[in-house]
Amino acid sequence: xxxxxxxxxxxxxxxxxxxxxxxxxxxxxxxxxxxxxxxxxxxxxxxxxxxxxxxxxxxxxxxxxxxxxxxxxxxxxxxxxxxxxxxxxxxxxxxxxxxxxxxxxxxxxxxxxxxxxxxxxxxxxxxxxxxxxxxxxxxxxxxxxxxxxxxxxxxxxxxxxxxxxxxxxxxxxxxxxxxxxxxxxxxxxxxxxxxxxxxxxxxxxxxxxxxxxxxxxxxxxxxxxxxxxxxxxxxxxxxxxxxxxxxxxxxxxxxxxxxxxxxxxxxxxxxxxxxxxxxxxxxxxxxxxxxxxxxxxxxxxxxxxxxxxxxxxxxxxxxxxxxxxxxxxxxxxxxxxxxxxxxxxxxxxxxxxxxxxxxxxxxxxxxxxxxxxxxxxxxxxxxxxxxxxxxxxxxxxxxx
Numbered sequence: 001x002x003x004x005x006x007x008x009x010x011x012x013x014x015x016x017x018x019x020x021x022x023x024x025x026x027x028x029x030x031x032x033x034x035x036x037x038x039x040x041x042x043x044x045x046x047x048x049x050x051x052x053x054x055x056x057x058x059x060x061x062x063x064x065x066x067x068x069x070x071x072x073x074x075x076x077x078x079x080x081x082x083x084x085x086x087x088x089x090x091x092x093x094x095x096x097x098x099x100x101x102x103x104x105x106x107x108x109x110x111x112x113x114x115x116x117x118x119x120x121x122x123x124x125x126x127x128x129x130x131x132x133x134x135x136x137x138x139x140x141x142x143x144x145x146x147x148x149x150x151x152x153x154x155x156x157x158x159x160x161x162x163x164x165x166x167x168x169x170x171x172x173x174x175x176x177x178x179x180x181x182x183x184x185x186x187x188x189x190x191x192x193x194x195x196x197x198x199x200x201x202x203x204x205x206x207x208x209x210x211x212x213x214x215x216x217x218x219x220x221x222x223x224x225x226x227x228x229x230x231x232x233x234x235x236x237x238x239x240x241x242x243x244x245x246x247x248x249x250x251x252x253x254x255x256x257x258x259x260x261x262x263x264x265x266x267x268x269x270x271x272x273x274x275x276x277x278x279x280x281x282x283x284x285x286x287x288x289x290x291x292x293x294x295x296x297x298x299x300x301x302x303x304x305x306x307x308x309x310x311x312x313x314x315x316x317x318x319x320x321x322x323x324x325x326x327x328x329x330x331x332x333x334x335x336x337x338x339x340x341x342x343x344x345x346x347x348x349x350x351x352x353x354x355x356x357x358x359x360x361x362x363x364x365x366x367x368x369x370x371x372x373x374x375x376x377x378x379x380x381x382x383x384x385x386x387x388x389x390x391x392x393x394x395x396x397x398x399x400x
Contacts, residue, residue, distance in 0.1 A: 005083035010034035011096035034091040040163040073101035074108040086123040097134035110139040124177040156214040171318040189222040189245035193264040199252040243271040256289040274321040
């Protein structure tokens with residue numbers, strides 16, 4: 001059984017409908033259609049893992065759009081039994097809202113809700129509204145389910161950013177749902193780590209965008225001095241925020257030389273938190289911090305006055321957090337509560353993890369795929385010197 005499976009539901013257009021990408025004749029703006037969104041979701045979750053040697057962990061995505069019975073508009077009902085947790089993403093549009101088929105789709109969606117209830121509400125249902133503003137489906141109205149208002153996106157998002165914005169909604173909501181299922185308390189902040197000298201403008205742009213009233217994804221940020229009150233212990237406040245959040249490091253030319261930047265990155269590594277590096281380097285880094293690696297790095301070009309680069313970066317941050325969540329979920333599903341001498345790492349092990357571990361582990365468990373030989377040999381040497389070769393280094397697939 002898979003830990004998580006995503007199901008994307010949409011109405012297949014009939015031949016009489018316009019093509020899946022249609023242009024507004026008045027201003028020639030092209031908006032994505034349901035199949036475009038579906039394919040983008042599939043591509044994204046197909047590569048959410050940490051790739052090594054061309055292999056990465058993947059979250060399976062299934063499409064539900066082809067009519068299952070001749071003369072019917074709806075696909076086969078979703079099989080929820082294949083995964084511990086399922087996510088259903090409904091892409092509602094004018095095809096599904098057409099009077100000739102809407103009743104069928106309402107029955108189909110009602111069956112989805114009933115299936116979710118029968119499984120104890122461990123699965124997630126999320127709906128994206130009709131871009132033209134059609135009234136939601138009756139089962140969702142009855143349950144007071146909020147639709148993401150795609151009809152309002154046109155006011156604040158460029159058409160080529162719609163698919164990324166939908167992804168941002170989806171990844172955020174999946175993470176939030178898993179947090180509620182496992183009863184984890186508190187909001188997870190996005191800690192924006194940066195050097196004041198040459199990273200503050202980029203960091204400010206991200207924070208302003210996230211906190212804008214036009215942004216309908218309820219993210220929260222931690223942005224150094226703006227989050228502190230007089231008398232606060234800033235080292236303690238920083239550490240608490242980092243240990244409960246995701247670290248986004250704006251790696252500028254000066255970043256690796258700043259003690260507080262190094263402190264923030266090290267705290268996130270030590271706490272095994274999700275980390276994403278945003279590379280904004282322009283000239284030269286005199287010395288790269290040796291433990292600022294083994295995490296995703298995204299090259300960005302934050303142009304003044306532009307914001308199109310921000311949401312793809314936010315998607316990367318939330319996706320790395322989700323990847324860590326899913327790994328921890330798989331470990332707990334497979335092994336149950338681990339003993340105090342087991343080191344569970346959301347990333348491939350590095351020397352920092354071995355030396356900094358507060359206990360002597362008997363097992364080190366990390367995500368698939370296994371380390372390449374060169375990396376594994378270095379880790380094995382460190383483990384041998386610390387524990388005389390008694391530590392088992394394993395991925396989940398090796399445990400299974």
